[in-house]
Amino acid sequence: MGVDNSVTLESFCKNLKIEVIELTEDTMEFDMIGIDASLANAFRRILIAEVPTMAIENVLMVNNTSVIPDEVLAHRLGLIPLNADPKLFEYLSEHDTPNERNTIVFKLAVSCKKGSPRLTVKSDQLKWLPGGSELEMESPTPSAKPRTYTSFSRSQDSMPEFANKPLGVKHQDIIIDKLGPGQAIELEAHAVKGIGKVHAKWSPVATAWYRMLPEVILLKEIKGVDAEKLVKKCPVNVFDIEDVGKGGKKAVVANPRACTLCRECIRGVNEPQVELRRAKDHFI
């Protein structure tokens, strides 16, 4: 394989280098050097499938007279990304009661009056209910105090973690539904913690991928007119001209990172001048 497999833990720790290329709120690009493909792939798989997030799971419908059926509307609600830190919540299993530590409750109540134009229901109309569910369950004894679908012992407003950052949806302009005149939606949505393996709505990333750094090696020195031709061939400007004394020009590899391995530089030339490979332990 050309790779020494007897690497030990200390040499791994010494050789590992991570460089961050780009970091914004929504995307990140970084390089890992000195790591093996199996570990890089494991990180990618874990990012997609096993990092927990919060997403809407149970939807209690009170009224839905829109054209979109109940289950499709519930499916759409589940896919909306929420602005909630999953580390502050616990998992909810089948036997637990929903309480303020494992559920977030949202309410959506929209109606379109007769005579007004079509109304678009956007995700900013999902209101957070910090006090828990407002819908009452049917209780066997009518005189007893009505129970709601969640048993919040205290309002989530009062919890210190949520004091500064109210919970809500991440993007305010996601279209959930469209209502014609006389149609209405009233529902309550409960969001719980889960991982992407169970359902893709709980996957925290839109996607995650990696590629290995391409290595472009010039087998021979390419000078003069050939050098300029080579530079022109590459669609992403991997090569560059370096001026060697006496007006001669030499081609050098300036930006191997941008190489997409399209092999344009090899086409049309009779003898092999350029070799394209991938660096076995450099992952982008």
Place this chain on the structure above:
Amino acid sequence: MEHGSLTDLSSSTFSLIDEDHTLANSVRFTLNQDPRVQFCGYSIPHPSDNKVNIRVQTTGDPAKDVLKDALQNLMLMCKHVRTTFDDTVNDFRATEKVEHIDINSDR
């Protein structure tokens, strides 16, 4: 679950439930680093069942211990990656903030 012979502790197959390539490939990689290992490989009997079979053959040491060591090594490697990553991201954020401040002060 371990399938092995009772007399020869140095080779056995471990069947792990609720695992997939994510763990199995990384464990196979760390097992390969160990000089005591003669052969190691993993297979997934059927993609619909969530099971992984890891085969370990060593040069004498019991396969259980070698697998345990490999898993420990994997945990330490991941911890190191995590600390390196956190440090790198913090440094990057710090340098970004500094640049922002510089731009503002020029105006």
